[in-house]
Amino acid sequence: MVDIPLMYLLIFIAGLCIGSFLNVVVLRLQKEEDFVRGRSYCPHCKHSLKWFDLIPVVSFLMLKGTCRYCGKKISVQYPLLELATGCIFLLVFFFSPANTIFDLVFLLYIAASLIVIFMYDLKHYLIPDKVLFPAIAVAFACRLLDFNSIFTYVLAALVAAGFFLAIFLASKGRWMGFGDVKLAVLLGLLLGFPAILLCLFLSFLFGAIIGTVLIISNKKGLKSEVPFAPFLIAGASVTLFFGEIIINWYLHFLVF
Ligand SMILES: [Zn+2]
Structure with missing residues (x-):
């Protein structure tokens, strides 16, 4: 040992x-x-x-x-x-909620993919399909293994991707790129429902905070493009690692 x-x-x-x-x-x-x-x-x-x-x-x-x-x-x-x-x-x-070596390797692989997507989107304002698609395939295959919980992951993927697709279509791609729609599928398969809702909330919160800081410090204008994948990935990480603590804290707040 x-x-x-x-x-x-x-x-x-x-x-x-x-x-x-x-x-x-x-x-x-x-x-x-x-x-x-x-x-x-x-x-x-x-x-x-x-x-x-x-x-x-x-x-x-x-x-x-x-x-x-x-x-x-x-x-x-x-x-x-x-x-x-x-x-x-x-x-x-x-x-992480990993209980087995298999879970651990799966989560480390997804983490590595998300690190590349984070960095690449930050630098080039683009989410690389070459990294994203294999990660979606692996995540889907892993979720398929557990018939009891597959529904919550597919639901989360549909909710998150549907949400970003609506923003993408309504803004004709100006507020959100199609890459974010595809990334949302992966994050849904990673987090499940309802954890994905916390991820969406946190990513918009982080985006608003960083966006405000950039505008105040004159680094970016109101209309300039800011890549959103890094915020989504930050939101997903906080949800994965601390989601349960945050939700319990919030529920505690509601009760008392
Ligand atoms: Zn050199």
């Missing part, structure tokens, strides 16, 4: 390494390159990277955020995404 602190450390390190791979996925999706094969290289000088340049976070710190070969700055996005993946893997391990 592995002792618990060591277990956490291993999960965190596994998260850092997967995060390093997710950085490559985000970069290569944009260039339509194969992200499973091929060596990693510096985006500036194209010099291929050695194993000691690819140690998550550590290499970035040792090289003070520059490329060993051309000296150009490397985006802080790389170590941040690695650290975020490590932390999210720990959260999944601690707080």
